Amino acid sequence: MKNYIIPFVLFIGLHFSVLAQNQPEQSSEKEVFELSMNKWKWMAEKDISQLQPLFHPEAKFVHMSGTWTTERELEIIESGSIWYKNAKVHDTAVELFGNTALVWNRITLTAEVRGNDVVTEFTVTEVYQKDNSGWKMLALTFSSVRDTHQIEK
Numbered sequence: 001m002k003n004y005i006i007p008f009v010l011f012i013g014l015h016f017s018v019l020a021q022n023q024p025e026q027s028s029e030k031e032v033f034e035l036s037m038n039k040w041k042w043m044a045e046k047d048i049s050q051l052q053p054l055f056h057p058e059a060k061f062v063h064m065s066g067t068w069t070t071e072r073e074l075e076i077i078e079s080g081s082i083w084y085k086n087a088k089v090h091d092t093a094v095e096l097f098g099n100t101a102l103v104w105n106r107i108t109l110t111a112e113v114r115g116n117d118v119v120t121e122f123t124v125t126e127v128y129q130k131d132n133s134g135w136k137m138l139a140l141t142f143s144s145v146r147d148t149h150q151i152e153k
Helices: 002-044 048-054 070-079
Strands: 055-063 066-069 082-097 100-113 116-131 134-144
Touching (some): 002 048, 002 082, 002 100, 002 134, 048 055, 055 070, 066 070, 070 082
Antiparallel strands (some): 082 100, 116 134
């Protein structure tokens, strides 16, 4: 009987180990998705204290009017020269590649730019990388699209 118990215990242990290995990816996808959604909220609230640790210090931000660094993006948000009032997210896709995550959000963005409200359809591409302190955004790119655009999954 003892001869059967050890292989059985090993089998059960390996089975649960394999199940546990499948969980982090789903958990990581959910974590990155939630970070992306929170980012829109924090941008709308001009919450630099939440955004600064999320944005990698060397990240790049591509907008319709230019490309700039994390430092400049945080200045723009804090000053309100672009106020991301509301990002209505229509569709999202998250893909993981090791410690790198890609996020695509199809949004309708209501923003105040130079004192004028502007509503624009975008697909926003976000690149995150996980390090010892968590997920850091490396890039955020706004691509102007038609409102019928769909993210292919």
